[in-house]
Amino acid sequence: MKQTQKTSNDLKGDMPMRPDKPLGWTRRLFSASALSLALGSSVGLATLSHDTQAASARDNTVAIAIEANMARLDPHASTTWNTFRVLMHIFEGFVAEDLTIKDVEQPPIVPALAESWKISEDGLTYTFNLRKGVKFHDGTAFNAEAVKFNMDRMLDKDFKYYQAVAAGLMRWMWQDLDSYKVIDEHTFEIKLKSPNSEFLRRLAMGGSGTPRFISPASIEKGGNDSVETNPIGTGPFKFEKRTVGEATTLLANKDYWDAERLPEIERLIFRPISEVATRELALMSGEVDMISSPSPDSIDRLKAQGLKIESSPVSTLYMMWVNMKEKPLQDVRVRQAICMALDREGMAKFHRNGYAQPAYSVLNFGGPGYDPGFRDCQYDPEKAKALLAEAGYPDGFKTRMDWTMGGGGDVNTVGDAEWIQRNLSKIGIEASIESFDNGTYWDMLGSGIREGTGFMSVSWGETSFFWLDQVIASDAIPPNGFNAGYYDNPKIDELLAQARSAKNEDAMVEHLHEIQQTIADDMAFIPYYTPIAIYAMRPNVSGFVLAPQHWHDYTGLKKN
Template identity: 40%
Template sequence: MMTYHNLFLGGGKPMKTKTAHAFIALVVVFAMILSGCTSKEQGTIAESTSTKDAPKQGGTLIVGLNAEITVLDPSREAGWETFRVNRQIHESLVTEDLSKPTKEVPIPPLKPALAESWKVSEDGLIYTFHLRRGVNFHDGTPFNAAAVEFNIRRAWDPQFEYYDKISAAVMQLTYNGLKEIKTPDDYTVELIFEKPFSPFLRMLAQGSGGTGLILSPTALKKWGNDGYAEHPVGTGPFQFVERIRGEKIELKRFDGYWGDKPYLDKVIFRPIPDDNARVTALETGEIDIISWPSRDSVAKLRDKGFKIGEGDLPSIFYYAFNFDSPYFKDPKIRQAFIYAIDREGLARDLLKNTVSPAFSIQNPGNEAFDPNFKDFSYDPEKARALLKEAGYPEGFETKLITYAGKEPVAEWIQRDLAKVGIKLKIQTYDWNSYLAVKKAKTPDIGLDSMEWGFVTPYWLYIVAHSNSGSNSGKYVSPAFDQAVDKAILEPNQQKSITYWKEANKIIAEDAGILPIYYDRTHYAIGKNVNGFVVAAQDWYDLNKVWIKQ
């Protein structure tokens, strides 16, 4: 058996301790070299304006979200903004070290959380977790092996009394191939898989579409699968107070927290979908941090002394072709679509270089990302020629569905496509309504949009494998699936990366998905906020954040 603490990176196989330390050092150096090719600023940390300032206890941090969150139920949630709230309340067996900015650590390592340590068998089939003792949920009930088993069975075992079909659908990406659960004692959990699943530990720490965050079994039994989200109870540093939809989610410091206590007394998350209103709220001091500042505001905010959270993040905005649409069954039409869009101009002129143009669905922030890979260049003439070959010399009309805040990008793409004869109708929804429409997509919808991404190359399985429930376009390629399956099962990390890159090349040449840009700018931070770290991830920790009065 091999023992691990925070020695597992990305989607590869863990290694023995001495080897792992050397390997991680090499990976970090290599990733820093790669990331240096993609953007000028590689991460920021909001520090005290004076190095003499000591962290202050107390105060309320107000965060402006770009959308109303979905549900405060770890196994049912969807979306980064939701996970950013959920992970303050709940914790997972393993988590990511988000204490360093992207310029220092391009791929955040895993570290112990509710599990003090873990072991993985040589064949990659058995994960043994040794749980942290003395941890209580916010309701006072103990965290133990029974609680872990309860959470997993809820989303995995149809025979379990509290089995939840919604959780099972969301969590199938994480519990892929799980065969058996054993709890030899109150603080040991063994998970046995049918086949090796190298991304498993990373998936436990991930969010937005399934997460390993643990909830209180007592609370779930009290409120039920459908009622729990209104009364969430975890073990995290902050405890749920109330949620008023459209207005706020309020949390308070959990004084019984097992780890380092937060400096803040309270955190309030406020949904503010309007970009301009969010920026104004930051400028006036009504809000302390905002998600996704409008691109036109970034330079202005920086000039005014606000801190802009930038770095190479595992974040890609893309359009998924709907393969139920008669148009997008033809690869020539899909290729024409991509040739017609000036992604470099979009990143430079519309989004003011706060993003990088994306030429691959594989995102920055994992070891399989190749910054030099390029699918198709901007070439309107080539697009017209392909449309003619496909039988549409005058173009055609199709519909894009998207969500609030992404209209300017859609309109830019609409104008580019019009130049080659493609008429793009744009339909916009608020975030929660959008998810419902996307899930029930009909053939008249040609494309849907999403900003997503993972620090593990397993992201390719999630977004495009034929067996993935998150393959919204229903892309099917046996060659792609085969390369992805080989990558997941391959115990040698370097060979696994080779398979991941092969899969990326296949889907790119097939124009299976339309990558648009890699986002580098997720936050704008108030002048009074200290200790907020923009790590190489799509969420953050608030334990060390403090407010300068």
């Protein structure tokens, strides 16, 4: 079967996982593991800079190899989880998720730059009491005027420093906003048009823009674009330097306001190394101290070298966008047949080596409303063939799958496509594969699935359900969002609005479960597995907590 690869050769990723129990379990710690040097040549290690090698060797520096290059450093205009791993240590918002604890399915919301808040009885007005004495990294004071500057930058088209990219990117955050204003130096008010049941949790999110605060003085001095080269926030680490495609270096903020999260290390270096084997070799050789997403195939060999492995479920899932403009896929029976053709249990057990759990719902593990017992369909290739015949395709049909080689957290995603390709061939559907680097692919997804392509796929899912506003809502059809398959169902829009405005969690979950069933009935999106996140590290690195999130708190890292 045909497979074409279109790539800038810049982005492969890695996603290790392995639950031996159903999701809903608590975090498991895997003991140290290692890779034999027989993995192959040390291709790519020569690209590690001498500066990074030297820095990694210093006692108070931790160098982390991540799966892909980072995007923009402007928090209001930045995309990808990979980038937010860095930004969350520089910039802060009103609240945050506590990522210093494990053994929870959803990290709790805790105060950040707002030390407390009050929500009106009708759920429309949020009054934030801001933390006093906090300073940005450039020494300027954090206060309510600084908050307003940032809000204006995200939302006010007439504001001198308006960030146009932020408005579209952060629709998920501000779609219910009515107004905002300064009450006094340390009090800020936000009013909503309708209640939002998870407004506080959305304030803590990132990866598709994030409502975190930049130093107004730095922008007034250097201009709007200066955030990319001189990002200044209030966080536990300060930006030192970035060499695009090679390394980003942060320094500990010795004056950080939260004594409990003062960094233990002096310097944190993020190295984008897209090839998984090269990341693993960099770890074994000591060029870096930690890596994200080693291959599931490498875990036992990494153990043998005395390297430490930590593993935890993460709030995401992999799923296929179905192109509703393609004639065969306009018939729900065809879409149901495709779902029934997928051997998701085999995929998780054999293809992912157990480092995944089959996924059957658009509601992800770790997010609100997750139901481990829900099934959109059962694996039944014979019934799938009968449905195809009933729909007028007894001999199947040809289509194309556009796929990405991966970004943050991914490993062997093209292998996923090949597994699905084989499953579809068994019911007569011949699907070719074309793969793209991650940056190109996200541009494609944001433009809508191209003609002749039946499916696209990425990982998504959050501890908030805001991502559904970006993916399944009708007003998120490209170019306004990532509803790339052109799924248009007014009922879904209504249910999303009801879930956001629910008065309590039970009511919110009730609406989310109706969304879950509606998507399954329409078979508009087909999930296939939930990943397990993995980090590997040198034995002298400690203090890392792998909370169930796409990004992690590195303030507790120690290097012995």
